Amino acid sequence: MSFVQDIQKEIDSTLEAVLQEQVPQRRGPLDKFSKVLRYALFPGGKRFRPALTMAAAKACDGNKGAAVSIGAAIELIHNYSLIHDDLPCMDDSCLRRGKQATHKEFDEGLALLAGNALLTDAFVVLSELPKRHSISAESTIEIINIIASCAGSSGMVAGQVLDLKSSPKISFPELEFLAIHKTGKLIYASVMAGALTGKPTQEERKALEKYGEAIGLVFQIMDDLDDAKSSVEQRTPEPPRASFVQILGVEESKQRASELIGESIKAIKIFGKRGAPLVELVELLGSKLPLNIQG
């Protein structure tokens, strides 16, 4: 998957540049704080969201440099949410990506502030798109609006509230609402913000909206399937929480993911070859499924 690997490098070096520019270079506590931020950001996960941003930019003949910056900003937001999700008052997780969670490696106060810094700095990065990448101020505003709306109290935070406070026995529509907000909205924003570095037609926008909504859900279903699998393998019962596997069972969850993957690929047919990276990313996401892709 060379497309994704290339992107990881570009995103990582952009994130490194953001850190060097933002945190005041001082000895003492601020020097330590920049270590906390680095610890939380590197080594990263798959950088799947930035890859979506760049794939959507490619589909819309958009601005590649701007897509890298937007991808980095979204990765800052994604990592803020992980740091905070791991805190004792949330999921209380000690491990993240095979190493100590940020609040375990440092302390809760620094982890809280690191999350806040990453979230806020994402908007610094976004507000520099016109200066750094000649994106119009109008498009930049639209990009900021989509990302902030999808991350805030009508987006990801709403999903986190539901995840924290819902009964594990919620209905399927409630579970879908939760997943759309907790995970789907930021993935949707990753796609749409990438598109806006180009000049998508109304039809192209609609196609990407469908694609973004579908794969946001696929992402959460696959995550739930992974969690269920590793909990069986490691013989550690999962704590009771609302998940697709819990509500639909394994087979029906796979079936639902497979349908959504089919829908997402169908939606972006209009891009032809320019849509290839978008197709590649869905296939990567669904590569563990017995796929039944029509479309």
Next chain:
Amino acid sequence: MSFVQDIQKEIDSTLEAVLQEQVPQRRGPLDKFSKVLRYALFPGGKRFRPALTMAAAKACDGNKGAAVSIGAAIELIHNYSLIHDDLPCMDDSCLRRGKQATHKEFDEGLALLAGNALLTDAFVVLSELPKRHSISAESTIEIINIIASCAGSSGMVAGQVLDLKSSPKISFPELEFLAIHKTGKLIYASVMAGALTGKPTQEERKALEKYGEAIGLVFQIMDDLDDAKSSVEQRTPEPPRASFVQILGVEESKQRASELIGESIKAIKIFGKRGAPLVELVELLGSKLPLNIQG
């Protein structure tokens, strides 16, 4: 102080409108979450930062409606910082504005998420300035950039890190650096963002930069003086932390605040009558001091 009282009403109704628009209207946990946000925002403090935004807009013949929205966004950011500062891993304060702190009234998870929601929603509000108040996209980008930079890891968060981790015996320059970041930067941003709803000249910008920097420090010195006073009155020794009173003593702290007030008033003389609200706000801030204002 009619100027400030009028502003409180306008800001409160704008904040109420933001809450109604942002949080998805659902029963269950999200209904409770909107109560958490309301609890944290109302009744508010003096709404001093929005008052600065509006006063700076007035000085620059700016857009009043936009200044109200910006003021509300800054108030969202300010209140996010208070909710998080009160958490056990930070200042561990049980009380805020004479009532239970948000995490005490609800729980830590909801308080954490409420802070995150307010911070993120601030950027939703700011990104709607062109649509709602005919502010140009270019000015909006500049406003977002100033506010995000002043709130993020090179601004307020840096100050919070220093406040959390510095020895109470830091030097005066280190204390000033801490105060400038923790408190001063967001106050500076409140002033500059208000100015940008108009078309300030370079000279006017410079004047407001001086004003904003000076009163940011005044604000922190007055806060430290207040804390010292109430700790003496209530006979509760203050926990050791770096403060102006601790480092300079009461009299020298007052003297420093008085000098900075003089400087700030001198800086904005060029606005003539249009600068009256800016003067009123500094005087309000310094009203507990034996003032020696020249300028």
